[in-house]
Amino acid sequence: MSHSEGGTGVRQAQKQQSRRALLDAGLHLLERQNLSGLGVREVTRAAGMSPAGFYRHFPDLSALGVVLVEESLANLHGMIRAALAEQGGLGDDPEALIDRAVEVVAAHVGEHRAYVRFLARERHGGVREVREAIAAELRRFADEVAGALALQPVSAGWPAGEVRMLAELYVDLLVMAATAFLEAGPEGEAEVARTARTRLRLISVGRRHWHDG
């Protein structure tokens, strides 16, 4: 009827909705279970769909897992990017940057518990494709952090390899902080944040005195 561009897409929208239902159902089930123990029927049942319907969207459960990985890190990636962008605005104070980074991680875990749990659980899980997807995404993450670190005056004269190594250390510490937030209830949250900050500061101090006694 309408000759505008809004006519087409009802079909695709419905498909996307089902796809979303599958992803959500999977993510939900994976809060209490491992991906290698998940079943196609289980997911479709939770998504209110016929078992065969699954294969209209994913060839595999691993494929669904990989998509969840991408979604998991997409928004975290954005948040960290924003936090790093504040770097200049914080007057180049590393302490403030550390505080901000921990805040961002805490907020992210609070809003996306299921995604974070999924990542922690499958990072070393039994499904190779998912493991590799997570590793690749974390590598991109470290790239970003390394770029930000290189801009700090403190790293003047540091070889790129060492900056990269440092960035990986920071990422690993932040990931560990995230899983610690997960495991701690809301009451232990402050303590976890305190520990995470101290760890990061320890690294920061070590970095400043790296090239002297």
Add this chain to the structure above:
Amino acid sequence: MSHSEGGTGVRQAQKQQSRRALLDAGLHLLERQNLSGLGVREVTRAAGMSPAGFYRHFPDLSALGVVLVEESLANLHGMIRAALAEQGGLGDDPEALIDRAVEVVAAHVGEHRAYVRFLARERHGGVREVREAIAAELRRFADEVAGALALQPVSAGWPAGEVRMLAELYVDLLVMAATAFLEAGPEGEAEVARTARTRLRLISVGRRHWHDG
């Protein structure tokens, strides 16, 4: 016939043998799969035993998993204990202690790949009892390290809480080093060791300069 104490135990020895077969089969299967995806029949089949036989040894697959956890950390615990005992013999040189610790971890991973992989995989896995068993064991581990750190002259005047926090950081870094060894092939082993040493040294330097600019 014999009135010595060696007569009894044939029964128990056979039982232990079957139990061992189950544990070994389980550990083997868990190299490519997650505990929450493992099946009783799968394990008994791999152990050359009837499905019902499993229940003579374990009530659950989780129970088998918990035993694997205990076995996993028993020998690592011993190795670290030995390494820490060398502390005095190494002339209180923190650098040497770091090198030694990384060596110990590398050797441990080399000899007990399957156990280490199992720990990394189930540390955040879908089976609560196993997760908690691993967490408890790692806490004991950190106790030991904290005890050793407190003896170092460097930590004179440090409050116990901070020493403890430091110990947990070291343990986490060593665990991460272990899983990194796993994922790196034999060719990347040296690189992983180098990275691990640098990370630990960074902490060490940070600790020395913690209470000054």
Add this chain to the structure above:
DNA sequence: AGACTCGGCAAACAGTTGTTTACTGAATGA
């Protein structure tokens, strides 16, 4: 020697599983 313990087995139970098949019916494009 005889009674007894108990690790392991075969069989049966009622489900579950992944995947393919042919189909239906609504959204689509001409």
Add this chain to the structure above:
DNA sequence: TCATTCAGTAAACAACTGTTTGCCGAGTCT
């Protein structure tokens, strides 16, 4: 309007699952 596309379905497939049952027979104790 009519033919086409295609997301979702129901049904069937053979194979698999965890757990219980009754039983056997070798090791153990007296």
